[in-house]
Amino acid sequence: DLGGKFDKSFNEAAFNGAERWAKETGGTYKELEMQDEAQREQALRRLAESGANPVVMTGFAFGDVLNKVAPDFPNTKFAIVDMVVEQPNVKSVVFNEHEGSYLVGMMAALASKTGTVGFIGGMDIPLIRKFGCGYAQGVKAVNPDAKVVINMTGTTPAAWNDPVKGAELAKGQKAQGADVIYAAAGGTGVGVLQAAADEGILSIGVDSNQNYLHPGKVLTSMLKRVDNAVYEAFKEGENLTPGINVMGLANDGVGYAMDENNASLVTPEMQAKVDEAAAKIKSGEIVVHDYMSDNTCPAATF
Amino acid sequence: MDRLPRWADVALVPFVSLTLAALISALVIIAIGQDPWEAIKVMVQGSVMNAYGWGYTLYYATSFMFTGLAVTVAFHAGLFNIGGEGQAQLGGLGVALVCLFLPWPHWTLALLGASLGAALFGAAWAAIPAYLQAKRGSHIVITTIMFNYIAASLMIFMLVDVLRPPGKMDPATANFPPETHLPSFNEIPGLNLVFTSGVPANVTFFIALAMAVVVWLLLWRTRLGYQIRAFGKSEPAARYAGINPTRIIMITMLISGGLAGLMAINNVMGEAERLLGNSASGAGFIGIAVALMGRNHPVGVVLAALLFGFLFQGGAELGLWTKIPIELRTVVQGLVILFTGALDMMVRMLLTRIFALFRTRKLEAA
Amino acid sequence: MANQSGAEAAYAIELKGISKAFGPVQANKDINIAVPKGTIHGIIGENGAGKSTLMSILYGFYKADAGQIFVNGQLTPIPDSQSAIRAGIGMVFQHFKLVQNFTVLENIILGAEEGQMLNTSLTKARKELERLARDYDLEVDPDALIEDLSVGHQQRVEILKALYRQADILILDEPTGVLTPDEADHLFRILKGLKEQGKTVILITHKLREIMEATDNVSVMRRGTMVATVKTAETSPEQLAELMVGRKVLLEVDKGTARPGEVVLKVEDLRVRDEHKVERLKGISFEIRAGEILGIAGVAGNGQSELLAALGGMQAATGTATLKGAPLPLSGAGSDGQSRRRSGIAHVPEDRHHHGLILDFTAWENVAFGYFNDPRYQKNALFMDNDAIRADTERKMAKFDVRPPIPTLAAKSFSGGNQQKIVVAREMEQNPALLLIGQPTRGVDIGAIEFIHKQIIALRDAGAAILLVSVELDEIMSLSDRIAVMFDGRIMGFRDPEKTDERELGLLMAGVTGKGEAA
Amino acid sequence: MDYATLLQLLDSTLRLATPLLLACLAGLYSERSGVFDIGLEGKMLVAAMCAGAVAFYTGSAWVGALAGIAGSLVFALIHGVTSITFRGNQLIAGVALNFLASGMTVLVAQYLFGQGGRTPPLEGAARFNPIDLPLSETLKGVPVIGPFYHEVISGHSILVYAAFAIVALTWWVLYRTRYGLRLRAVGENPAAVDTAGVSVPALRFSAVMVTGVLCGLAGAYMATALQAGFGKEMTAGRGYIALAALIFAKWRPIQAMWACLLFGFFQALATRPDIVEGIVQVKIPVSFIEALPYVLTVFVLAGFVGKAIPPRAGGEPYVKER
Numbered sequence A: 001d002l003g004g005k006f007d008k009s010f011n012e013a014a015f016n017g018a019e020r021w022a023k024e025t026g027g028t029y030k031e032l033e034m035q036d037e038a039q040r041e042q043a044l045r046r047l048a049e050s051g052a053n054p055v056v057m058t059g060f061a062f063g064d065v066l067n068k069v070a071p072d073f074p075n076t077k078f079a080i081v082d083m084v085v086e087q088p089n090v091k092s093v094v095f096n097e098h099e100g101s102y103l104v105g106m107m108a109a110l111a112s113k114t115g116t117v118g119f120i121g122g123m124d125i126p127l128i129r130k131f132g133c134g135y136a137q138g139v140k141a142v143n144p145d146a147k148v149v150i151n152m153t154g155t156t157p158a159a160w161n162d163p164v165k166g167a168e169l170a171k172g173q174k175a176q177g178a179d180v181i182y183a184a185a186g187g188t189g190v191g192v193l194q195a196a197a198d199e200g201i202l203s204i205g206v207d208s209n210q211n212y213l214h215p216g217k218v219l220t221s222m223l224k225r226v227d228n229a230v231y232e233a234f235k236e237g238e239n240l241t242p243g244i245n246v247m248g249l250a251n252d253g254v255g256y257a258m259d260e261n262n263a264s265l266v267t268p269e270m271q272a273k274v275d276e277a278a279a280k281i282k283s284g285e286i287v288v289h290d291y292m293s294d295n296t297c298p299a300a301t302f
Numbered sequence B: 001m002d003r004l005p006r007w008a009d010v011a012l013v014p015f016v017s018l019t020l021a022a023l024i025s026a027l028v029i030i031a032i033g034q035d036p037w038e039a040i041k042v043m044v045q046g047s048v049m050n051a052y053g054w055g056y057t058l059y060y061a062t063s064f065m066f067t068g069l070a071v072t073v074a075f076h077a078g079l080f081n082i083g084g085e086g087q088a089q090l091g092g093l094g095v096a097l098v099c100l101f102l103p104w105p106h107w108t109l110a111l112l113g114a115s116l117g118a119a120l121f122g123a124a125w126a127a128i129p130a131y132l133q134a135k136r137g138s139h140i141v142i143t144t145i146m147f148n149y150i151a152a153s154l155m156i157f158m159l160v161d162v163l164r165p166p167g168k169m170d171p172a173t174a175n176f177p178p179e180t181h182l183p184s185f186n187e188i189p190g191l192n193l194v195f196t197s198g199v200p201a202n203v204t205f206f207i208a209l210a211m212a213v214v215v216w217l218l219l220w221r222t223r224l225g226y227q228i229r230a231f232g233k234s235e236p237a238a239r240y241a242g243i244n245p246t247r248i249i250m251i252t253m254l255i256s257g258g259l260a261g262l263m264a265i266n267n268v269m270g271e272a273e274r275l276l277g278n279s280a281s282g283a284g285f286i287g288i289a290v291a292l293m294g295r296n297h298p299v300g301v302v303l304a305a306l307l308f309g310f311l312f313q314g315g316a317e318l319g320l321w322t323k324i325p326i327e328l329r330t331v332v333q334g335l336v337i338l339f340t341g342a343l344d345m346m347v348r349m350l351l352t353r354i355f356a357l358f359r360t361r362k363l364e365a366a
Numbered sequence C: 001m002a003n004q005s006g007a008e009a010a011y012a013i014e015l016k017g018i019s020k021a022f023g024p025v026q027a028n029k030d031i032n033i034a035v036p037k038g039t040i041h042g043i044i045g046e047n048g049a050g051k052s053t054l055m056s057i058l059y060g061f062y063k064a065d066a067g068q069i070f071v072n073g074q075l076t077p078i079p080d081s082q083s084a085i086r087a088g089i090g091m092v093f094q095h096f097k098l099v100q101n102f103t104v105l106e107n108i109i110l111g112a113e114e115g116q117m118l119n120t121s122l123t124k125a126r127k128e129l130e131r132l133a134r135d136y137d138l139e140v141d142p143d144a145l146i147e148d149l150s151v152g153h154q155q156r157v158e159i160l161k162a163l164y165r166q167a168d169i170l171i172l173d174e175p176t177g178v179l180t181p182d183e184a185d186h187l188f189r190i191l192k193g194l195k196e197q198g199k200t201v202i203l204i205t206h207k208l209r210e211i212m213e214a215t216d217n218v219s220v221m222r223r224g225t226m227v228a229t230v231k232t233a234e235t236s237p238e239q240l241a242e243l244m245v246g247r248k249v250l251l252e253v254d255k256g257t258a259r260p261g262e263v264v265l266k267v268e269d270l271r272v273r274d275e276h277k278v279e280r281l282k283g284i285s286f287e288i289r290a291g292e293i294l295g296i297a298g299v300a301g302n303g304q305s306e307l308l309a310a311l312g313g314m315q316a317a318t319g320t321a322t323l324k325g326a327p328l329p330l331s332g333a334g335s336d337g338q339s340r341r342r343s344g345i346a347h348v349p350e351d352r353h354h355h356g357l358i359l360d361f362t363a364w365e366n367v368a369f370g371y372f373n374d375p376r377y378q379k380n381a382l383f384m385d386n387d388a389i390r391a392d393t394e395r396k397m398a399k400f401d402v403r404p405p406i407p408t409l410a411a412k413s414f415s416g417g418n419q420q421k422i423v424v425a426r427e428m429e430q431n432p433a434l435l436l437i438g439q440p441t442r443g444v445d446i447g448a449i450e451f452i453h454k455q456i457i458a459l460r461d462a463g464a465a466i467l468l469v470s471v472e473l474d475e476i477m478s479l480s481d482r483i484a485v486m487f488d489g490r491i492m493g494f495r496d497p498e499k500t501d502e503r504e505l506g507l508l509m510a511g512v513t514g515k516g517e518a519a
Numbered sequence D: 001m002d003y004a005t006l007l008q009l010l011d012s013t014l015r016l017a018t019p020l021l022l023a024c025l026a027g028l029y030s031e032r033s034g035v036f037d038i039g040l041e042g043k044m045l046v047a048a049m050c051a052g053a054v055a056f057y058t059g060s061a062w063v064g065a066l067a068g069i070a071g072s073l074v075f076a077l078i079h080g081v082t083s084i085t086f087r088g089n090q091l092i093a094g095v096a097l098n099f100l101a102s103g104m105t106v107l108v109a110q111y112l113f114g115q116g117g118r119t120p121p122l123e124g125a126a127r128f129n130p131i132d133l134p135l136s137e138t139l140k141g142v143p144v145i146g147p148f149y150h151e152v153i154s155g156h157s158i159l160v161y162a163a164f165a166i167v168a169l170t171w172w173v174l175y176r177t178r179y180g181l182r183l184r185a186v187g188e189n190p191a192a193v194d195t196a197g198v199s200v201p202a203l204r205f206s207a208v209m210v211t212g213v214l215c216g217l218a219g220a221y222m223a224t225a226l227q228a229g230f231g232k233e234m235t236a237g238r239g240y241i242a243l244a245a246l247i248f249a250k251w252r253p254i255q256a257m258w259a260c261l262l263f264g265f266f267q268a269l270a271t272r273p274d275i276v277e278g279i280v281q282v283k284i285p286v287s288f289i290e291a292l293p294y295v296l297t298v299f300v301l302a303g304f305v306g307k308a309i310p311p312r313a314g315g316e317p318y319v320k321e322r
């Protein structure tokens, strides 16, 4: 999406997925980055035109365009991440971000000393609120009277790529007492993590594992395996199975990242608690509310 | 410094400027470790060697004709309208409102209505800077720049808080009703023999050409055009001749803004069929380059627009098939403006020298 | 250094073979001139003769195409003003070179500052200024803003600028054009003072009177060439005039007596304020009859331009005016140039380059200038009939002998005189009820002058009322049937050209009314 | 809105106003000399890219800043040659250079780092890190001013303080030195300067170069202080806001500082719509806050808030021979 391929987050995840496939199968693929909204359709058509199959796109913004384009290329297969498009030749992959966010929410609450944690979203859309809502639920689950400061970066796609604003928001949240900040904001997150590191507080990455960006300063990352989705789609190739496919905790679509970079920050107890919750969610014992199901959130107000 | 022959002034100067721009672009490509020749091939291949490419080249060209003409008209009144971008975006808003909230039986009528909406909104956005220039002498260049940004904010507001359909995530209007769908080249009988697959180029292209003719007639065949050009050459003289400055500035800018706004029927109504954020995507600024290259003459503008259409489609292809980033377009655009616009004098001096040289040669020979 | 030991006094300035061309204009052709030290040397010539160009070269403002400059005997190349200043040359330009929103002091030190800091320079300049003011009685308030000063005082600042830079040689380009007579007299006293201090003064003008009363020697320029240098004492105005224009000047245009008809234009209490709200016309009243030429005499800048502008619909005014009995709006609706033309007023503006013509337009486009709404020039409701205009242009060019007679040629490629002919032809051929005509022969050669004068007379005899404004007294005297003299935005009085002389008019122009008390 | 929040707002105001201020002062020199410059945006962008890239290679923010200045100077030079030497249209030149910058920066950054037109994130000495002013900790306790000093005044990168120092410096140069006098004069009436024996082109070139240096600092600040690295289009129209501020301040240094602080404050507010909402009790679309600087500037241009009269000779190339 507009965050840019090297947003270290959402799109980079997709890119890595593609890379992995390319390495393993030696196949080749074309990647295209959008400069602006108007370009999407051209890019899509051009790829289909050029015989690429399947065509994989990440980001809800492709939804409408794909609805227009897919019928024109009946024997090309499309896969779209983060959006449901009902077309006979389209595979839609959506994630249970709220489940993953729930886990890192718990993590945040456990790590927080001030009892105040922050959430910085990218573009203010239901999808991102879904992240925030899951996160808030996770926080409250650990510490019912914890405070969750929530900010959105903006209302346009530009909000995916505005590190300056991200940084300012992070500094603002620190001023309000937050000592752990979860950034679900694509490229903007880079600024958030940076600011958090500068200010000496913890941050939580999103989509890809962003722990390495500031070793010892990023508590963890909410993994959204876009890379897997893209990888799978490419692997299936022409015979990609259309339809909706939901990736959640259960099928390792989402999760949280542990590695040497944040080992020092996450105590075994914390990890134990979180893993326990994860198990419960898988088993359905805990049901994390999905904001997009009814556009309301029990744990937070937007 | 003696003057250049007319043909040189009309044809040679822009050609040299363009060549210089091209040369430097080539150097840039080499500098970033790519092969300019390869780049040219890709651009040509993807933009003019097949119907599909033409479909896009002409689509872009259409938009640039409108914005180029907009700048041209203002130029002849001595006004530098940098506000094409904002005016085009407002035009888009006009189109969207017309298409979404009025029932249209047939696309021809819808086109009429949309054109009206586009022109009106574009003109309206040019009206305030025009008024401030005419009545309060506020420099129109600065005000139009400011209005570009104000327009951007306004559009975000409209798309996010007003026109975005409930439940939709991206800031865009709903899709326009099918009745408002403009025939694109692959749907126009006759043309569809050439354009087999779906292309964005649509009937608006012909409107753009018509507009070029209209602008030419306006400027060189009507009293208004005469007054516009006279005013542009010398304001005190215009006042002596009884030409009302306020009137000319207002009318000219309204026409200019209207033309810029009209571009929206091409990209918003003809292509996207809904209003997206940043819909003009820079065409307003490219209009400046197009007008400068086209020597502020409709014919020149049409040609320059085609060239930039090629540049744009070709650039997109570069971004797709080569390691050369799509931003190369912006670089070339900048260079063209620099050489045809700002370094005009340099090119002329250069040529006059050369011509003088030849003259002396002739004399010696004789 | 002020030694004037007779004939072979050392020369302050010697110019040898100076030439300068502006594109097609050969402004200076192989000029030679020698200026003795400690004298006031006059340079005289028609508009466009090349005087300013020559002096700008001497001051290093323009670069000569050829020629040498000697200062105090030795060869001194002057590539830029800096070196001119170093050579002790100071210049007061025809159009002042002052920074309007700076104080007098700031303008004076500009470019001649002492070191990097301002304060030091300013304090020093202030002292120096007081001294100069005393020595040459050049009083100006050092802290006044230039834009608040009168032209006369601005000129003093220019002179002070030169003196502050220790100029020994002072050039003044048409210094009196913008001055009232007593301001001019004051200036000449100053110049005499400078001369006594041993400084050399070069005075450019085309006013014979000033040459005669102020200079020791005088050089005459014509069409870019130096035609003669004579001792003022040994010459006469008549001789100079002859040298200037290349042949005997006929100060009288043979014109039949006027047969004035009914009143065409009647103006009462006409007032005009400029953008700074300064009143430029202070209640003017007069009338012009059909078949009569009313000449407006006066020093430039005493309201003549505003008068033409107001009547021509270029500037809003107050008061009342009637044209053939019908009210003529002076502001708001119906007071613009178009309405004026419709009501039968034609206007040959004072400045053809800034008002009369669009230099980049072709001749034929210029012939339609101001008359683009004329039914004869329309093809239909929508379009103009360019062919008709071209045809009409050929007619006018033939009748007024415009050279070359090519309608498609750009106005800027015609010579000044021919440019003027195009304007005159356009306006006169409308056979207007009232013709406003300003400086009809400025920068125009003698042949064209006679032609244009004849046309004016012809139009008068055809029954038009004509308002003639000119700074050339001879022109006023020879063309007018009645003369009104303007001073400081007022009409000082009306005179009959038969019953008055240059002296009387000169006094009126100086604001001294018949009864002798100053206005 | 409580005091803490206010402090936080002012704190980020200072951070966000700095690039505006540097660019604004940059424009002041050029325009005072009679060369209009709408190419501030482009110069900043180039500077940001050069600074980001070089700081990454050398690991030194200072070297980065120098590189930024160099990059910006190149563009300033082009602008000078175009509009002073070849008497081209200054506005068109500015527009052209902005496009050139916007494209070039991405091309080069992509070529160097292959990260979609970004430079890699900078760490440690490769950035101008916040510096705590003396006593900021000890004074923290002092009511009202203590926190103000600690939160707002202290804890910014050196460039922030430099920017404000340059305001004073510019004022002094402009009104107290010979160079300033000539600079103001050449913008008002070049012929006066010329006949006074001072070279107009030299003077204007010097001014345009100063503009280049200051834009360089502005860009360097963007990439190595405000952010950690260069990103495509990262100046995001700040060059134009600076231009607006310059007009708003009627081309005067001290007023320019206030204008930039005001516009910086708007930007800070725009990041926190929640605060605005808290105060006015109704939901204000962020886009409105973002548009405020431009709207205000239009008002100033319209002469509703005192007329903004640009340097008289501004925009026209100086030609002796008409």
Ligand SMILES: Nc1ncnc2c1ncn2[C@@H]1O[C@H](COP(=O)(O)OP(=O)(O)OP(=O)(O)O)[C@@H](O)[C@H]1O
Pocket (backbone or CB within 6 Å): C022, C025, C026, C027, C045, C046, C047, C048, C049, C050, C051, C052, C053, C054, C094, C174, C206, D320, D321, D322
């Ligand atoms: N800068 C210039 N560019 C082009 N032509 C010029 C320029 N200056 C003067 N000329 C032309 O050169 C000729 C001489 O002009 P100049 O000003 O020297 O005459 P002048 O004797 O000073 O006339 P006046 O008495 O009106 O001042 C005229 O034809 C004028 O049009």
Ligand SMILES: Nc1ncnc2c1ncn2[C@@H]1O[C@H](COP(=O)(O)OP(=O)(O)OP(=O)(O)O)[C@@H](O)[C@H]1O
Pocket (backbone or CB within 6 Å): C022, C023, C024, C025, C048, C412, C413, C414, C415, C416, C417, C418, C443, C444, C445, C448, D322
């Ligand atoms: N100010 C000026 N700028 C540019 N070109 C000029 C200027 N004045 C005159 N010219 C050109 O110089 C040539 C001669 O002009 P000028 O007015 O000196 O002619 P002239 O010798 O006075 O002829 P005429 O007797 O017809 O006036 C013409 O071709 C005219 O276009």
Ligand SMILES: [Mg+2]
Pocket (backbone or CB within 6 Å): C051, C052, C053, C094, C173, C174
């Ligand atoms: Mg002169």
Ligand SMILES: [Mg+2]
Pocket (backbone or CB within 6 Å): C048, C415, C416, C417, C443, C444, C445
């Ligand atoms: Mg002449």
